[in-house]
Amino acid sequence: MSESETSAGVHFPREGDGRPTTATARGILADSVATTDPELAARIHETQDWRTDYVGHVRAVTEASSRSADDAQTIAREGLAAMRRRLVLVDDDGGETSLAEASLEEASGSPFATESVVGTADPVTELRVPFEGAELSGDALLGEVGRWVEDGLVEPSFATAVGEVVTHPEWLALPDRQVLLIGAGSEMGPLEPLLDWGVDVHAIDLPRSRAWRHKKGIAAGGAGTLTFPVDGRGDSGADVVHQPAQVLQWIRSRRTDEPLVVGMHAYADSGVHVRVSAATDLLMRALTADDRHTALAWLATPTDSFVVPPEVVTEAHRRWADRGRVVRGAQAPLRMAGRGKAFAPAYPGVADGSAGIADVLVPQQGPNYAIAKRVQRWQGVEGEGVGQRVSFNVAPATWTRSVVKNPVLGAAYAGAHHFGVEVFQPETVRPLMAALLVRDLMVGMPAREHPEQLFSDAAAHGGLWRVGYEPRTALGFAAAAGLPSRLRASIPRGLR
Numbered sequence: 079m080s081e082s083e084t085s086a087g088v089h090f091p092r093e094g095d096g097r098p099t100t101a102t103a104r105g106i107l108a109d110s111v112a113t114t115d116p117e118l119a120a121r122i123h124e125t126q127d128w129r130t131d132y133v134g135h136v137r138a139v140t141e142a143s144s145r146s147a148d149d150a151q152t153i154a155r156e157g158l159a160a161m162r163r164r165l166v167l168v169d170d171d172g173g174e175t176s177l178a179e180a181s182l183e184e185a186s187g188s189p190f191a192t193e194s195v196v197g198t199a200d201p202v203t204e205l206r207v208p209f210e211g212a213e214l215s216g217d218a219l220l221g222e223v224g225r226w227v228e229d230g231l232v233e234p235s236f237a238t239a240v241g242e243v244v245t246h247p248e249w250l251a252l253p254d255r256q257v258l259l260i261g262a263g264s265e266m267g268p269l270e271p272l273l274d275w276g277v278d279v280h281a282i283d284l285p286r287s288r289a290w291r292h293k294k295g296i297a298a299g300g301a302g303t304l305t306f307p308v309d310g311r312g313d314s315g316a317d318v319v320h321q322p323a324q325v326l327q328w329i330r331s332r333r334t335d336e337p338l339v340v341g342m343h344a345y346a347d348s349g350v351h352v353r354v355s356a357a358t359d360l361l362m363r364a365l366t367a368d369d370r371h372t373a374l375a376w377l378a379t380p381t382d383s384f385v386v387p388p389e390v391v392t393e394a395h396r397r398w399a400d401r402g403r404v405v406r407g408a409q410a411p412l413r414m415a416g417r418g419k420a421f422a423p424a425y426p427g428v429a430d431g432s433a434g435i436a437d438v439l440v441p442q443q444g445p446n447y448a449i450a451k452r453v454q455r456w457q458g459v460e461g462e463g464v465g466q467r468v469s470f471n472v473a474p475a476t477w478t479r480s481v482v483k484n485p486v487l488g489a490a491y492a493g494a495h496h497f498g499v500e501v502f503q504p505e506t507v508r509p510l511m512a513a514l515l516v517r518d519l520m521v522g523m524p525a526r527e528h529p530e531q532l533f534s535d536a537a538a539h540g541g542l543w544r545v546g547y548e549p550r551t552a553l554g555f556a557a558a559a560g561l562p563s564r565l566r567a568s569i570p571r572g573l574r
Contacts (some may be wrong), residue, residue, distance in 0.1 A: 080493070082482075085342070086170050087187070087320035089359040090349060099349035101130050102164050103449045105125060107135060108454070113219050114149045122188050133443040133550075136452065137437045140383040143530060150529040154459035165356045166395065167322070177356060182364055185323035187477035188204045189431075190307035190316060190330065201276030202237035205240070205513050208505045220244060228543035231474065231500050232537070239536040242521070249520045250275035250513075255373075256336045258329060258330040259319060260358055261344025262306075263289050264375055265478045265504050268341065268512035275299030275480045277417030280332055281306045282325060283344075295448070304384065305332065311371040318357040325362055333368070338521060340365060342454065351450035359457055366466065374461050375469040375515055376454050380539045381440045384472070385530035390543050391434040394424035397498070400544035422551040436543045437550070440490075459529045469518035470532050474513050474540030475501045490553050499541040510538070 090097040098230045108122035125131045140313050143150040145219045159178070197301065206215045215221055223240050239465050243249060252272070262269050262281035272279050273296060279292065281304055289304075295313075297304035307316045307328045342358045354509060366372045383449035425434040439448060458470040475491060514536055542549050 080167045082492065084168050084172065085320055086168050087317075088322065088360070089166055089168050089174075090353070091164060092164050092174070092202045099352065099446055102570040103349075103352065103445055104128055104132075104163060106157060106160045106449060107132075107139060107452070109160035110452075111139055111142050112155045116147075116150050118142060118318045126463045127501055130441070130444060132448060133439045134373045136328060136439055137383045137435060137447050139452070139529075140385060141435055144385040144435065144528075147528050149335070150459060151463050154456035154463070157456045157565060158460060161352075161356060161456075162359070165353070169359075173527060175547055177360060180360065182323040182326045182360060184444070185327045186322055186426060187321070188310045189331075190303060190309060190324060190328040192328070193308050193314065194303050194305040195294045195297040196303050197273060197276075197297055199274075199299060199301045201251060201301040203250070205243050205509065207248065207509050208503075209372045215229055216244060217358070225423045226500075226538075228395075229500070230498065233390075233534070233541070233543075236536045236538050240510065241512050243517050246520070249276075249516050252277050252339075252516060252519065255519060256334055256338045257341070258278070258338060259343060261342065261354075263293055264343035264345060266476060266507060267343035267510065268515055269293065269304075270296050271298070271509040272514035273297055273302040276301040278303040278305065280329070280531075281530045283315050284316060284317055285309065285313040287313070287422045290314040297478060318344070318361065319353050322360050324359045325379060326361055329361070329365065331369070337371045338365060338369065339373045339572060341515070343377065348444065349390070349446045351454065352446050355450045355453045359453065362457065362461075370466070373467040373469070373519060374458065375518070376458060377511060378455065378470055378533055379451055379471055380450070380453075380475055380537075380542050381438050381443060382451055383439055383539075384435050384436045384533055384543070385528070386436045386534055386543050388433055390436070390534075391428050391432060392430040393544045394434075394546055396431055396546075398423045401546065424546055426548070436539070437548065438539075438542045440550070440553070450489055452514065455533065459534055460527075461528065462532055465523070468521060468532065469515045469520065471511060471514045471518070472533055472537035472539055473507055475499065476504050476507050477501060488512065494540075498545045499549075505537075 084097070089288060090099055090102050092558055093101065102123060104125060108119045112119040122135050125135065139153065143153045162178040163176055165177050166174040167177055168174050170186050203218065204215050206213050209222060220241055223237045225230065225235050227237050257277055258274060258280045259267060259269055260282045261267065263283045269279060269281065283289065283293070293304065306314055308314055316328065318325050340362055344354045344358065348353050362374055428434040458468045462468040474496065477491065494501055524535070
């Protein structure tokens with residue numbers, strides 16, 4: 079395929095001979111606040127160094143969303159409208175239609191076949207969580223989660239939610255629900271716990287044979303059933319970016335009368351992350367139009383910008399004030415050399431007892447990552463605003479493959495514990511976040527005073543919200559502290 083040609087599917091709009099991401103991503107963010115804060119929208123549009131300045135702009139959009147429930151709804155609605163207006167669906171002949179006007183009703187190509195793997199194990203009938211070489215359940219699990227609350231690693235509402243699942247183990251099987259996972263092989267996704275609990279899962283993921291062998295192995299050792307599409311070549315899986323209409327057709331062919339739960343857990347590098355988020359939005363809108371009782375689910379990254387409750391701000395201020403004399407003395411010359419930008423106190427200018435903005439965006443992740451996650455958050459706000467059941471929980475910093483391959487993030491995570499931040503193992507996080515999904519689907523619809531509470535409720539941020547520092551001002555020092563251990567880990571064991 080030549081550079082002038084584009085494969086069918088969801089894409090950024092064409093500009094000249096290419097499809098650059100910057101203008102579109104910047105335009106989406108600016109358009110989201112055009113009504114509620116036109117001055118901010120103008121500043122975003124005029125940004126020259128988008129790669130650097132996006133961090134401050136995303137924080138400013140979060141702050142604009144915090145001002146009122148109406149503003150939050152408006153920003154979500156107009157941000158999604160901008161994304162749908164700007165991104166395009168390219169057909170097999172190269173024709174382009176904006177996602178706002180695109181239809182998935184006519185699928186080209188052969189329809190997918192269906193295969194299933196039936197588990198052979200008995201269902202796990204209680205919440206069990208691997209942690210530091212042990213498997214915690216019942217009172218032992220609740221005790222450990224309680225310690226995380228005391229250490230400021232998770233919010234008290236997280237402990238409450240986990241406690242509800244421990245009390246109601248019958249929820250784990252998700253009775254009378256049909257589950258669809260997009261990006262089912264995600265390292266942080268709920269696929270393995272759900273299959274262990276006996277849930278029947280429909281899975282969409284890219285057709286990579288090795289990854290599918292792993293998923294099928296998980297299913298065979300579980301208690302549920304894994305069902306997935308198969309293309310005409312016999313390859314398992316499907317691509318929501320390039321085959322959204324075929325994927326929708328397959329889902330509809332499998333849909334039952336039970337309420338459908340659609341979980342979005344796919345991740346991709348660079349602008350593809352925005353495209354897969356947009357493609358999933360297309361699917362979610364079509365499935366919700368089919369049945370308004372369709373539930374939607376995502377996981378939120380802790381490295382984003384969030385509105386946090388007043389008690390979080392108060393605790394972070396206390397931690398800053400309670401630094402020991404030795405710590406203060408060691409940090410003083412660094413703060414002076416950095417003109418106050420090193421080890422800056424958390425939530426500057428915010429009074430105790432007031433809500434604040436936890437500004438935890440990591441520049442190394444890039445603007446497309448931030449825009450993709452923001453699009454997903456807007457979808458959650460929009461869905462819950464119209465009475466749709468939504469699960470959208472903040473997961474803690476975790477040792478995933480995407481972190482390990484980024485040397486700066488890997489080093490910062492390795493040194494994070496020096497600053498009150500805990501990085502968890504994926505095997506600990508997966509069942510806990512799956513348990514929160516189960517709880518969100520089984521309890522009644524929450525009454526929220528503000529849409530941003532969708533993300534602060536039951537958040538497991540690993541300490542990033544309650545640490546005494548603005549996280550980015552300690553990032554470099556955490557990376558320096560963690561670099562030796564990361565270097566040791568990169569040396570083959572026999573050479574250490």
